[in-house]
Amino acid sequence: MQLINGESVLTLAPDIVRASGIEIAPLAAQVTGVARTAYASIIDLQPFFDLAQRLAAAQAEREIVSGQARTSQAQYERVQALYRDDRNMSEKSVQEAQTLALSDQARMRANDITRGALLASLRQQFGDVLAQAAAQPATALFRQLSSSKAVVARVTSATMDNVPFPERIALDTPEGRRVAARQLSPSPQADPALQGVSYLYLVERSIPTGTRTFAHVAAAASGPAVAGVAIPGNAIVWYGGQRWSYVRTAPDRYTRRPVSATDEYPDGVVVTKGFHAGEAVVIRGAQLLLSEEQRPQGIATQCKDPPECDD
Incomplete structure (x- = not known):
């Protein structure tokens, strides 16, 4: 490995490259823009989960109150029918059944107001999409969060x-x-x-x-179109928290260059500097080249027959 003009350059014989399965491909031009x-x-998100929990409790209470309201309304209608049928029920019983039905309906309206206020608070703080996720905790979005x-x-x-x-x-x-x-x-x-x-x-x-x-x-x-090149994802290796790619600059030389992405897409990135359309980039074996580059250089064994150097 050598440093040439500040770039790391590996020298590998073509037969070694072929034996290692290293493959290259030319870089394609790509129209992109100036990223901002x-x-x-x-x-x-703790306030979001607190509101979601209160909303879930209110929704559960709504189901309970709704069931009670249906039951009390049905009971009121039954008692009222019996009262009308030759006074088979007392007027007091009718009034009590009516009071209970009205009370349950009022609880339902109060619950609707509470749930509406909780949803409004969620939208005001976290937007419509997250508010909907809080109202439906079984969704994938809510489970992720x-x-x-x-x-x-x-x-x-x-x-x-x-x-x-x-x-x-x-x-x-x-x-x-x-x-x-x-x-x-x-x-x-x-x-x-x-x-x-x-x-x-x-x-x-x-x-x-x-x-x-x-x-x-x-x-x-975000900006006007400019000329760039597309670097495929399989040509990129990570080292020191930075993207890198290897470019073949001579039949036996491979130069590692930093990849400063201007734009990203599912299968790679687009760059506007450091690379040129048509340059041969390593698309298979880039990690192998990085390992070879990091291998200690100039270390020779003291033993002519390494298998006998176990001591």
């Missing part, structure tokens, strides 16, 4: 007020990686530390509450 950076914060397999990020950008936020963006993690985030809804509450339009995004991984990080808005939704 927004600010993201992981919101505290309650099991800590996903978090919600509030993403704010003061420079994109007139540009709709895209369905998907990328979010920096505390470990220095990027993960995909899916839009849930506009945020009904602004970030207290920032001014601008905010949206709520679902991030399907665990990130500590209160974490502040950067979000990278998909280029197609």
Whole structure:
């Protein structure tokens, strides 16, 4: 391994490359845009779960009260019919049955008001999508959040007020990686530390509450088109919290270059610097090249017959 112009360069004979199963492919040109950076914060969902729990209790009570109301109304109608039929029931019994039926109906109306207020509070704090998830805790979204397999990020950008936020963006993690985030809804509450339009995004991984990080808005939704190249996902390796790819710069030389993604898609990334269309990138065996690069160099054995060096 050598350092040439600040880049790590491996020299491997073509026969070794073939034997190792390393494959290369030319990079394809890709039209992309200038990605914009927004600010993201992981919101505290404990108030969301508290409201969801109260809503679930109110819904359970609604079912109980509804059953009682149907029973008391039926009893009132039965007693009233008997009273009308030659006074087979006393007027007092009719009045008592009517009072109980009216009381149960009033409890139902009060429960409806309580549930409506809880749903309104959920929408006001967390938006329509999360409010619907709280009302239906059996949904996949609610299970993801309650099991800590996903978090919600509030993403704010003061420079994109007139540009709709895209369905998907990328979010920096505390470990220095990027993960995909899916839009849930506009945020009904602004970030207290920032001014601008905010949206709520679902991030399907665990990130500590209160974490502040950067979000990278998909280029197609945020700026003019520029020329770039597409790097497939199988050409990317992670090292030191950074994406890298190996480019064959000579028949026996492979150069490791950092990958600074401008845009992301399901099978890879798009870059606008560091790579050029037509360059041969390693699409199979990149991890093997990284391992070879990290292998200690210049270490020779003291024994001419290694199997006899067990002592």
